[in-house]
Amino acid sequence: MAAMEGEHKHNDNKELEPLLVYGPPLVFQLFESNNSHKYHFLKAFSSHLPLLQFLTTQNVEPSSIRAILCNPHQKVTADVIKTLPSLSIVVTTSIGMDHIDLPECHSRGVRVVSIGAMFADDVADMAMGLLIDVLCNISAADRYVRNSVPSKLWNLPLLGSKLGGKRVGIVGLGRIGGEVAKRLEAFDCIIMYHSRNKKPLVSYPFYSNIVELASNSDVLVLCCALTEQTRHIVNKEVMLALGKEGVIVNVGRGALINENELVQCLTKGEIKGAGLDVFENEPNVSKELITMDNVVLSPHAAALTSDCFYDTCDFVSKSLEEFLYK
């Protein structure tokens, strides 16, 4: 466990009451790596432990926690919320909010603030990176070179394929999906999308049925939020419709895809490949996926850029200060 404590003055020079904030270590690295930032809301605790376990093992009084800082790996369940009588705000350093029990927050009057679309560019870059990697076998070729001897260097047993001209179905045309579309246009891709509703200002073809989208696409890029409606939105039927040359990229949430069915389809050659930044049972990654050369894996890292870190630091500080001290 790491603890940070400090004495800081608010803008109006009024001494702040100590505020307990709890969050996972990665989030707190933001503050540690940005020394110039004013820690208005200390004391803060960070731990890898789930919050309820943290409270009991570290002997922290639940009623002293007024704010939670979390990321998608930190579940803010109804039990967590009920255990913290003074909780008044949850700030998540993520776009997605599926790790937070929103109805419980709402009924308790706990405010929830998410980073919104701040990371859209970075996540869209990751989607493009994964897609180009799968199509051009970059990671597989990298492994080949590292394990090769000079006489075999040119014998790579894989053929790539170009992105240009591919028909790409974007699932979820919000800010991230929109940024993905912008990038795909530069590659002369044919873009279409599926989302809850047709977007009146968007000219790309809209498919209300994801199976139809898949059967008209070479690639599916998943950018939507995980909800009860989108859980397993990509299942065997969708993958069979995408077809043997089809590629799936997921920068949304792992459970958007039925991962068992994905493994089966990849194993049987029913789709060609996948680029995954997220997994259904994080932090566990299916053993089969790990062995596949046509699959590119990334550890939920699309927003782990230095740009995101600085923006997040500002955002979190402002959100907490505004809500708690104004």
Ligand SMILES: O=CC(=O)O
């Ligand atoms: O997973 C990351 C996010 O939701 O921002």
